Amino acid sequence: MRVSVDPGRCCSSGQCVTAVPEVFDQSEDDGVVLLIQPEPPADLRSAVRTAAAICPGRAITVHEP
Template sequence: MRVSVDTDRCCSSGQCVAAVPEVFDQDEDEGLVLLLDAEPPVQRQASVRLAAGICPGRAITIHEE
């Protein structure tokens, strides 16, 4: 799995950070998503899929490899 984010689509809800803080964070100035781990380990992949699914801006894309 490879993850990418689109900060132009991010609405700063923080749902991704709440779901997987090891993979996502928020910019302190604007609250936009920051990707901490573009290739999360297997044990976090289900949570990353959940974060992508609940993102109101659809700013998270998962690339299955």
């Protein structure tokens, strides 16, 4: 799995950070998503899929082989 984010679509809700703080963070300046781990370990993949699904701005894309 590989994850990408589109900061332009991010509405700074923080749902992704709440769901998977090991993978996502927010900018202190404007709250926009920051991607910490673009290739999350297997034990976080389900949570990353959930974060992408609940993102109100649809700013998270999960790429799976």
